Amino acid sequence: MNVEVSSDGTVRYRLLDSIRAYALDRLRDSGLHDTAAAAHAAWYANLADHCEATVRGPGQAHAVATVRAERANIDAALAWTAAHDPPLGGRVAMGFGWTWVVLGDGVSGAERLRSALAAAVTLPPSTRARGLLVASWLEASAGNLERAQADLDEALRIADELADNRLQADAERHGAFLSIQLGRASDVVDLATSSVTVT
Numbered sequence: 698m699n700v701e702v703s704s705d706g707t708v709r710y711r712l713l714d715s716i717r718a719y720a721l722d723r724l725r726d727s728g729l730h731d732t733a734a735a736a737h738a739a740w741y742a743n744l745a746d747h748c749e750a751t752v753r754g755p756g757q758a759h760a761v762a763t764v765r766a767e768r769a770n771i772d773a774a775l776a777w778t779a780a781h782d783p784p785l786g787g788r789v790a791m792g793f794g795w796t797w798v799v800l801g802d803g804v805s806g807a808e809r810l811r812s813a814l815a816a817a818v819t820l821p822p823s824t825r826a827r828g829l830l831v832a833s834w835l836e837a838s839a840g841n842l843e844r845a846q847a848d849l850d851e852a853l854r855i856a857d858e859l860a861d862n863r864l865q866a867d868a869e870r871h872g873a874f875l876s877i878q879l880g881r882a883s884d885v886v887d888l889a890t891s892s893v894t895v896t
Contacts, residue, residue: 709766731781734773735781735782737770737773738778738781738782738786738789739785741767741770741771741774742785742788742789744763745788745789745790745791745792745793746788746792747760748760748764748795748796749793749794749795749796752796752799753795757799760796760799761796761799764793764796764800765800771793772809775789775813778813778816779813783816783817783818784819784820786816786817787813787816787817787820787828789813790809790810790813790828791810791813791824793806793809794806794810794832794835795831797809797810797831797835798831798834798835801838803835803836803841804835804839804841804844807833807836807839807848810828810829810831810832811829811832813828814828814829822855822858823855823856823859823864826851826855826859826868827852827864827867829848829852829855830848830849830868830871832848833845833848833849833852833875834874836848837874837875837878838878842875842878842879849868849871849875852864852868852871853868853872856868866891866892866893869888869889869891869892872884872888873885873889876888
């Protein structure tokens with residue numbers, strides 16, 4: 698077992714890969730792998746909810762440090778939910794979305810989001826659109842502007858189809874950010890202004 702101590706004194710224990718593989722084999726042999734994986738994914742969904750609620754406030758540093766430390770576990774939860782519980786995977790990805798933005802996860806964060814959204818076909822359209830907006834922001838942050846525009850366009854299409862003014866305003870704000878990356882100063886002002894006049 699490896700022991701890591703972070704700069705804030707937090708102690709984290711890590712299994713050696715050989716021990717982890719052995720333990721997973723034993724768990725599968727017992728017939729309890731899916732039960733354990735479901736509990737694991739549910740725990741990370743709750744953590745995602747917490748990060749979503751705190752990452753844009755005073756708890757940001759803690760949310761970011763947690764997600765950075767838990768990357769492998771989050772990926773494992775997303776992989777399991779894609780095959781076994783896609784709506785839960787959507788919740789996990791949506792919850793961590795803005796933390797990935799703050800971490801600068803760019804293309805990889807956007808891909809995690811889009812994959813979870815694609816698997817979770819029963820998610821409400823408005824949730825799908827909000828996820829695509831975050832994916833667009835992540836892609837734009839990474840300089841992948843064409844993909845960012847495609848995600849934004851799809852989110853806008855959903856918002857227009859739903860006639861959801863708040864979602865349309867969110868899309869305009871995201872459009873303003875993308876316009877910054879594209880060097881379209883007048884579009885930035887127009888979109889930002891339009892987004893705050895929604896009633």
